[in-house]
Amino acid sequence: MPKLNQEAELGKLRQDIVSKRDPNKPCITICSGTGCHAYGSEKVASAFMEELEKQGLGEKIDLRRTGCHGFCERGTLVVIYPEETCYLRVQPEDAPDVVQSVREKRIIDRLLYTDPITGEKIVRESEIPFYKYQERIIFGDNRKIDPQNIDDYIALGGYSALPKVLFEMTPDEVLTEIKKSNLRGRGGGGFPTGRKWESTKNAPGEPKYVIVNCDEGDPGAYMNRSLMEGNPHSVLEGLIIGAYAMGSHEGFIYVRAEYPLAVDNVRLAIKQAEEHGLLGENILGSGFDFKIEVHQGAGAFVSGESSALMTAIEGRVGEPRPKYIHTSEKGIWDKPSDLNNVETWANIPFIINKGVSWFNSIGTDRSKGTKIFALVGKVNNTGLVEMPLGATLRDIIYKIGGGIPGGKKFKAVQTGGPSGGCIPEAYLDSPIDFDELTKLGSMMGSGGMIVMDEDTCVVDVARYFLNVLRDESCGKCVPCREGIRQMLRIFNRITEGKGEEGDIELLEEISEVMRDSSLCALGQTAPNPALTTFKYFRDEYEAHIREKRCPAGVCKALISYYIDPNKCQACMICLRDCPAGAIEGGKNLIHVINQEKCTKCGTCLEVCPPRFDAVRRMSGEPIPVPIPQEERVISRKEKQ
Amino acid sequence: MKEVTLEIDGKEVKVKEGTTLLEAAKTVGVEIPTLCYHEKLEPYGACRICSVEIKSGNRTRLVAACVYPVEEGLVVNTKSERVAKTRKMLLELMLARAPSAKKIEDLAYEYGVDKARFEKESFFCILCGLCVRYCAEVKKKNAITFIGRGTEREVMFIPEIASRECPSCQECFDLCPTDGLRANFLLAQALTF
Numbered sequence: 143m144p145k146l147n148q149e150a151e152l153g154k155l156r157q158d159i160v161s162k163r164d165p166n167k168p169c170i171t172i173c174s175g176t177g178c179h180a181y182g183s184e185k186v187a188s189a190f191m192e193e194l195e196k197q198g199l200g201e202k203i204d205l206r207r208t209g210c211h212g213f214c215e216r217g218t219l220v221v222i223y224p225e226e227t228c229y230l231r232v233q234p235e236d237a238p239d240v241v242q243s244v245r246e247k248r249i250i251d252r253l254l255y256t257d258p259i260t261g262e263k264i265v266r267e268s269e270i271p272f273y274k275y276q277e278r279i280i281f282g283d284n285r286k287i288d289p290q291n292i293d294d295y296i297a298l299g300g301y302s303a304l305p306k307v308l309f310e311m312t313p314d315e316v317l318t319e320i321k322k323s324n325l326r327g328r329g330g331g332g333f334p335t336g337r338k339w340e341s342t343k344n345a346p347g348e349p350k351y352v353i354v355n356c357d358e359g360d361p362g363a364y365m366n367r368s369l370m371e372g373n374p375h376s377v378l379e380g381l382i383i384g385a386y387a388m389g390s391h392e393g394f395i396y397v398r399a400e401y402p403l404a405v406d407n408v409r410l411a412i413k414q415a416e417e418h419g420l421l422g423e424n425i426l427g428s429g430f431d432f433k434i435e436v437h438q439g440a441g442a443f444v445s446g447e448s449s450a451l452m453t454a455i456e457g458r459v460g461e462p463r464p465k466y467i468h469t470s471e472k473g474i475w476d477k478p479s480d481l482n483n484v485e486t487w488a489n490i491p492f493i494i495n496k497g498v499s500w501f502n503s504i505g506t507d508r509s510k511g512t513k514i515f516a517l518v519g520k521v522n523n524t525g526l527v528e529m530p531l532g533a534t535l536r537d538i539i540y541k542i543g544g545g546i547p548g549g550k551k552f553k554a555v556q557t558g559g560p561s562g563g564c565i566p567e568a569y570l571d572s573p574i575d576f577d578e579l580t581k582l583g584s585m586m587g588s589g590g591m592i593v594m595d596e597d598t599c600v601v602d603v604a605r606y607f608l609n610v611l612r613d614e615s616c617g618k619c620v621p622c623r624e625g626i627r628q629m630l631r632i633f634n635r636i637t638e639g640k641g642e643e644g645d646i647e648l649l650e651e652i653s654e655v656m657r658d659s660s661l662c663a664l665g666q667t668a669p670n671p672a673l674t675t676f677k678y679f680r681d682e683y684e685a686h687i688r689e690k691r692c693p694a695g696v697c698k699a700l701i702s703y704y705i706d707p708n709k710c711q712a713c714m715i716c717l718r719d720c721p722a723g724a725i726e727g728g729k730n731l732i733h734v735i736n737q738e739k740c741t742k743c744g745t746c747l748e749v750c751p752p753r754f755d756a757v758r759r760m761s762g763e764p765i766p767v768p769i770p771q772e773e774r775v776i777s778r779k780e781k782q
Numbered sequence: 783m784k785e786v787t788l789e790i791d792g793k794e795v796k797v798k799e800g801t802t803l804l805e806a807a808k809t810v811g812v813e814i815p816t817l818c819y820h821e822k823l824e825p826y827g828a829c830r831i832c833s834v835e836i837k838s839g840n841r842t843r844l845v846a847a848c849v850y851p852v853e854e855g856l857v858v859n860t861k862s863e864r865v866a867k868t869r870k871m872l873l874e875l876m877l878a879r880a881p882s883a884k885k886i887e888d889l890a891y892e893y894g895v896d897k898a899r900f901e902k903e904s905f906f907c908i909l910c911g912l913c914v915r916y917c918a919e920v921k922k923k924n925a926i927t928f929i930g931r932g933t934e935r936e937v938m939f940i941p942e943i944a945s946r947e948c949p950s951c952q953e954c955f956d957l958c959p960t961d962g963l964r965a966n967f968l969l970a971q972a973l974t975f
Contacts, residue, residue: 442931444931459928464825464826464827464828464846464848464849465827465849466845466849466850466851611932612932612933613931613932613933613934614931614932615931615932615933616931616932616935617909617928617930617931617932617933617934617935618828618909618911618935619827619828619829619830620828620829620830620831620872620875620876620908620909621830621871621872621875623909623932623933623935624872624875624876624878624879625875626932626933627879627933628875628878628900628901630933631900631901648899651871652871652875654867655867655868655871655872658833658843658844658864658868659830659833659844659846659868659872660830661827661828661830661846
């Protein structure tokens, strides 16, 4: 590939790529994002490749392995263009049938999405409710692009914002556009991106650095990963534009090493962009130079914090700096360094191409544009969701997520990972934007959204997040390290039934000091899951502490299983399945749980046939005394 | 360098730009307690015991005095209720971690930490990092370092370097606010050198 030396050459390349592609030629796209990969999309893709060969259709039907489509719950996802026929849960064995059906222009009913209410089959991907109600801008091209092929990105108009910036705008004009767009950082705090850029641009010192933060680490969140894996060029294009605006000639992409596919794809993308003259020296003949280095993180959550991330890039242990100076002014090697999240960077080409007024038309008053959320937990349709800011939690959880599985009741949604909080049902209609979530005591974070149903114990959830931070705090400052240690201890006590009056108040006292005096945001926000659950679910804490009862029936030390002798039919099922051998009884002998041996795994409750419904989970009440041995015999009527 | 005027505990202070609040307070006789601070070392901001309350505009917040640089017109309160409450909790947390550290006990007494509400641990070290930083910054030997993360963080001698350098130096022992370092060293020596 000869380097493109002018804007016109890029335009010509785009035309060439597009003209060689017949929009009516069938193309089978196979999602190869993380979720589908785990479902075995690799095997599905090989099966399709073999089958195309076998049926001699290699020339007539294209095959494309794309980035994450988002509907991860139903992987492996296969979409056939131009009809946009969407097949779910595709297995390697389905390949022959699917390939044949493409040739015959036939639809395979059994692989389609079935509407859970109407039972109607839905053919087109965009009409499946999960996709229908989304507004996919940043994430939209993921499913159409082979991330390892730059041509795919270019064909869809990729790298068209870059020449516009390089040849038609001054760096100041670019900065003004981003400032006017009111774009806010997608990584956590929601700081205005334009202001951050401005501060780096104006800070004294050379060189200046620009950095992509792909150290995503919230439990359950994987939107940055999917964007980096699925459409790395969109991030690169944003980064190059930012570098131009700020006068930077060197950039870093910080990706955690646990994201190997993201590392591979972005490295390849950089190589391809360099080969095309879109990166490196004299980009597109404009005279602007910019190079990018990929830095792999060693898996520390705290390295997502800007100063810790920069310390890690310098080659030292990723710990936050105590200095009260923004990294945008003094970052890597004390040089001005602008750090933005993957998703923030991916927004830039869109803002340049479509304009500020378009961007400002999406979202709420103070939060513009869309946001990608990782919708996980107790929800029917888990996956990645992109919505305009200002959409309600109810829209996301019910319209797109399809509600709570198994007819269970919604309890709370946890946003923002270990720094966020639990939001109860009363606020389901709150618009989601940076400020609203903060008002509720939670935060946007990078967009993680964990849905919880009535079987979730919020005390246990708050305990879980503290336990995550116990490992993930760097351990440098006292309030964070020792605060988490003591908070976790108290939480452990409460969930073990050893909670005492005054525990909540003590936890609140520690929380306040952690918020006030921790060195970095990790410690300052660490109490959030606890504080929001105190606020919205205080009665559950009180039940644990005062009544030694876990209302959700989760905390093992506070629950017991009991077989109702009046209902037990001595069917032997639970007795056989109990992994602890804790159930006594026999054929025609009513079963009784030996509470000493019981490990409270809940198997008996799960396996007891619903028509008997004899096993009960109890909490906060005494277990009835087992009936005497002699009364346990069941006399059944002889079969006639 | 430019001179900056600010107010600390009601006293007007004039110092050079770039001075920290801790240094500025000293010039007017305002004592701020410290544990991880040492004049020969880079400010570390880890113990947070030097937290003070600052007011700029209508906002007040706590900052670590050992790191925070002076600002024109800044109003600093080193003894506010919020500061006292924070220091008290921090001391309570440290006391639970290292119950037999004399310096912590003294400070705890001063700030009225009378009851120990937390389960006690038996660490000797409060992880202030004076030894680690002194060895790295002043002696440039790196014979002692932090290992682990989060609540598992601890200080450890690196046997290969420590066996060579420490017997004749031991300058960090006197910096340790807890006496734990000498014991740690003897233990390391017995087990690994």
